[in-house]
Amino acid sequence: MFRYISYILLLLFAGLTLTPLFWIISTALQAPSVVLAFPPNLIPSPASLINFIHLFNGSQILTWMSNSLIVTLTVTLSNVLLGTLAGYTLAKKRFPGRQAIFWMVISLMFIPTQLTIIPLYALIVKLDWINTYMALIVPILIMPFSIFLMKQFLQTLPTELIEAARLDGCGEWGVFQRVILPLAKPGMGVLGIFTFMGVWNEFLWPLIVINRSSMMTLQIGLNTLQNQYYTDYGLLMAGAAVSALPMIIIFLIFQPYFVRSITIGALKG
Amino acid sequence: MIQAILKERWAYLFLILPLILFAVFNFLPMAATILLGFADYFPGGQPIWSGLRNYSYALSDDLFWKALGITMIYTGGVVPASLVISLFLAYVIFGLKTSWAQAIFKSAFYIPVVTSGAILSLVWLWLFNPARGLLNYILSLVGLGPFLWTSDPQMALPSLMFMAIIGGHGAAIVLLTAAMGSIPSSYYEAARLDGASSWRQYWEITLPLLKPTLLYLLVTSTIVSFQVFTQVLMMTSGGPNYETTTLVYLIYVDAFEYFDFGKAAAEATLLSVGLACIAVLQYKWLSTDIEY
Numbered sequence: 001m002f003r004y005i006s007y008i009l010l011l012l013f014a015g016l017t018l019t020p021l022f023w024i025i026s027t028a029l030q031a032p033s034v035v036l037a038f039p040p041n042l043i044p045s046p047a048s049l050i051n052f053i054h055l056f057n058g059s060q061i062l063t064w065m066s067n068s069l070i071v072t073l074t075v076t077l078s079n080v081l082l083g084t085l086a087g088y089t090l091a092k093k094r095f096p097g098r099q100a101i102f103w104m105v106i107s108l109m110f111i112p113t114q115l116t117i118i119p120l121y122a123l124i125v126k127l128d129w130i131n132t133y134m135a136l137i138v139p140i141l142i143m144p145f146s147i148f149l150m151k152q153f154l155q156t157l158p159t160e161l162i163e164a165a166r167l168d169g170c171g172e173w174g175v176f177q178r179v180i181l182p183l184a185k186p187g188m189g190v191l192g193i194f195t196f197m198g199v200w201n202e203f204l205w206p207l208i209v210i211n212r213s214s215m216m217t218l219q220i221g222l223n224t225l226q227n228q229y230y231t232d233y234g235l236l237m238a239g240a241a242v243s244a245l246p247m248i249i250i251f252l253i254f255q256p257y258f259v260r261s262i263t264i265g266a267l268k269g
Numbered sequence: 270m271i272q273a274i275l276k277e278r279w280a281y282l283f284l285i286l287p288l289i290l291f292a293v294f295n296f297l298p299m300a301a302t303i304l305l306g307f308a309d310y311f312p313g314g315q316p317i318w319s320g321l322r323n324y325s326y327a328l329s330d331d332l333f334w335k336a337l338g339i340t341m342i343y344t345g346g347v348v349p350a351s352l353v354i355s356l357f358l359a360y361v362i363f364g365l366k367t368s369w370a371q372a373i374f375k376s377a378f379y380i381p382v383v384t385s386g387a388i389l390s391l392v393w394l395w396l397f398n399p400a401r402g403l404l405n406y407i408l409s410l411v412g413l414g415p416f417l418w419t420s421d422p423q424m425a426l427p428s429l430m431f432m433a434i435i436g437g438h439g440a441a442i443v444l445l446t447a448a449m450g451s452i453p454s455s456y457y458e459a460a461r462l463d464g465a466s467s468w469r470q471y472w473e474i475t476l477p478l479l480k481p482t483l484l485y486l487l488v489t490s491t492i493v494s495f496q497v498f499t500q501v502l503m504m505t506s507g508g509p510n511y512e513t514t515t516l517v518y519l520i521y522v523d524a525f526e527y528f529d530f531g532k533a534a535a536e537a538t539l540l541s542v543g544l545a546c547i548a549v550l551q552y553k554w555l556s557t558d559i560e561y
Contacts, residue, residue, distance in 0.1 A: 006361045013358060014377045016435050020392045021380060023403055027395065036401050085283045095277035096270065101284065108295055112496060112544055114517060114537040118524050119301035120294065122312060139294040142287045172279040201385035203499045208525055219387040223503055226391060233395050240388045251383045255376065258383075262443050 024244065027237035028052070035234040051238035060213055061239060064221035071136045071217060072199045079146040079195045080188050086142070087150025087187075088180050092162060102151070108144035113204065124209050135209040136217070140199070146191055152264050153187030154180065186260075193254050194261040200247060218243045305534035312528055323535035333536065335511060336519040339426060343515060344494040347433045352486060355438045356479075359445035360471070375446070379439030386499035393432045394419070394504050419505050422512045429500055429513060441486050448482040449475065480555075488551050492544055516540050 027035060028051050029044040055061055090102050120139060129135040157180075165179045206217045213224065222239050251258055274281070306323055310316040327333050362374045381389065396404050397418035408414040418428045452475065460470045498517040501507055507514035507522065514522075520540065524533035 003364075006357075010358060010361045010374065013354070014374060017378055017381055017438070019403075020389060020396065021384070023396060024388070024392050038401050039406050040401070040403055082287055086287045089280050089283040093277060093280040095280040096273050098280075101288070104291075108291060110545075110548075111295065111299060112492070112537075112541050114496070114520050115302050115541045116295060116298035118305065118530050118534050118537065119298040121525075122301075122530070123293075123298065125312060139290075142290050144291070144295075147287060176283075197383055201383075201387075203385065203387050204521075207502075219385050222387055222391060226394075226503070233398075233401075236391055237395065240391050244384045244388045247383045247385070248380055251379065252376065255372075258379065259375075259443050259447075262440050263447050 021244070021248075024237045024240045027233055028241045030234055032232070032234050035232075051234040052242070054235055055238045055242065058235075059225060059239070060216070060221065061218075061242060063214055064216050064218045065242070067133075067215060068200060068217040068219075071133060072196055074133075074137050075140050075199045076192050076195045078141045079143055080192050082142040083146030083150045083191055084154075084181070084184050084188055085176065086147045087152075088154050088176060088184070090147065090151045091154040092157070092159060092180075105144045105147050105151075109148060117204070117208070121208055130209055131212045131215045133215075136206060139205075143195070146195065149191050149194070149261070149264055150184065150187055153190070154184060157183055187264075189254070190257045190261045190264065193250070193257040196250070197247060197258075302534045303538055305531055306538045307535075308531050310530045310534075312530065316531075319531065323531045324539075327532055327535045327539065332511060332514065332519065336514045336516045339513065340495055340497070340515045340517075343426065343430055343433075343497060344491055346427075346430045347494050348487065348490050350434045351438065351441070351490060352483065354434065355441035355445060355486070356483070358438055359442045359449065360475070362442060363446045363449045371446070375439070375442060378442050381436045382439035387503060389432070389436065390500050390503035393500075397428060397504075419513075420509060422510045425505050425509060425513045429497070429504065432500065433494070433497070441490075444482055444486065445479060448479050452478050484552070484555050487555070488548050491547060491551065495540075495544055495547070 026042065026044055029047045029049070030041060031044075031046065031048040031050060034041055034044075090098060090105070124130060124135045124139075127134070129138075161179055161183075162175055165175050170178060201219060202217070203219045206220050207223075210216050210220060213221070216224070222236075222243060225236055225239050305316065307318065307320060308316040309319045309322075358374075358378065362371055365371050365374070396402050399405060399415055399417050399420065402418075404418070405415045408416070416424060419425045456474050456478075457470055460474060465473070496517050497515050498521065501513050501515055501518045502521070505513040507518050516536070517540070520533050520536045523529050523536065
């Protein structure tokens with residue numbers, strides 16, 4: 001009895017959780033004349049792509065998308081490379097200051113954005129980086145979590161491998177390139193996915209340093225769509241669908257990596 | 270010492286770029302925020318030392334206390350409710366017989382987590398729409414409403430809380446089911462031999478052994494909830510009548526609408542100290558030495 005009630009509750013909750021997603025797609029596919037129908041059409045009939053046509057013709061969504069893609073790919077690549085290099089160093093090398101640097105990385109992970117964002121904005125203004133890719137990319141070229149995650153991951157590799165490679169005449173860079181990098185790939189995948197999601201969905205920082213429409217990322221571009229056409233829900237939901245679907249598809253393809261990013265991240269240092 | 274440093278010069282070379290970037294984009298701004306809290310500073314001008322004036326100004330501002338109260342109600346409602354729901358869902362999902370069913374439900378609950386706050390805000394605004402929204406339509410079927418949701422001063426904050434509670438259980442479910450999977454099955458076998466009911470097994474074995482995971486979720490979700498921002502900006506702009514002005518939104522408005530960097534820096538410092546205290550207290554009160 002209890003089991004059946006809990007299954008029903010599980011289904012109910014799953015339905016509730018997916019309702020917003022369903023409603024984005026359903027509304028986006030409604031013809032403008034029936035979007036505001038009440039009672040609402042749950043299943044769009046006739047389905048129409050006109051909202052998407054309006055979206056791509058009438059807004060700068062393609063520009064926002066390519067901005068998001070440029071920023072997200074650059075930041076992800078740089079975090080994976082620098083994070084792997086630094087994580088390997090902290091996991092496998094013994095040198096004066098190692099502990100201090102590791103604790104510094106950990107404590108940086110816990111600093112809330114608000115504690116740095118105001119002077120950071122002033123710095124960006126001083127550098128004349130407002131409305132540039134530099135402002136969106138450079139401050140997060142490396143994030144503390146990237147180093148922490150790669151350190152946790154690489155710690156489990158046997159140190160003998162590194163010693164063996166050194167005996168075979170590998171230099172420091174050779175060890176990293178030939179031994180560590182191939183073994184680090186699963187961890188780099190996890191970090192890459194995690195960083196991609198975080199940067200793609202970032203809202204506050206682009207909102208502050210970007211105000212020119214042609215430099216906006218998807219997330220803040222969508223917000224201007226709301227101000228411009230505040231009653232056109234069909235158009236808004238088409239925009240939401242276009243920005244949400246890439247992330248959902250990536251999630252469905254790389255699901256195991258997402259799961260690992262959560263569990264590695266939760267381990268105590 | 271110097272010899273040791275020279276011998277490991279590669280280690281420093283591998284770390285130098287992250288260290289420089291951290292210094293410029295994390296440490297300096299953090300120190301600057303703390304200093305700015307003691308200065309009058311508007312962009313374009315020069316910072317002028319003003320002692321504790323920003324702090325006394327912030328602390329005597331009714332809106333600051335109101336925002337603190339709103340943030341605490343939001344966190345105090347969203348965090349416990351989400352934890353209980355996640356725990357329940359994780360338990361039911363973990364008990365499912367087939368692994369594909371487990372995978373499907375885990376994915377379903379994770380999808381809102383990969384969807385950005387901006388997108389979720391837009392769709393919830395549409396769901397909450399008083400005249401044409403889906404929510405009022407469904408409630409009208411059972412004779413309730415119509416409600417104004419986010420435009421009603423009494424209901425705006427509960428609406429945002431409702432949205433948060435329906436949303437992100439995905440990460441918690443993944444962590445909790447992973448933790449449930451790592452509990453040795455011999456514990457349950459022993460309990461079953463002693464005739465313990467499944468309810469009793471849950472209370473005496475599962476729950477205590479999940480405590481470290483639950484504590485981690487409690488601390489992280491408290492910190493995240495305390496910093497709620499995107500929904501507030503996109504859905505209510507802190508209103509109506511300041512009823513959804515949370516602390517981070519207040520800091521944002523003071524900094525980037527009024528450009529009163531000194532006051533906003535003081536508020537940000539207070540918030541950060543408060544967050545650190547909450548995290549430490551939660552660990553102190555609730556942590557145990559459970560290892561398994």
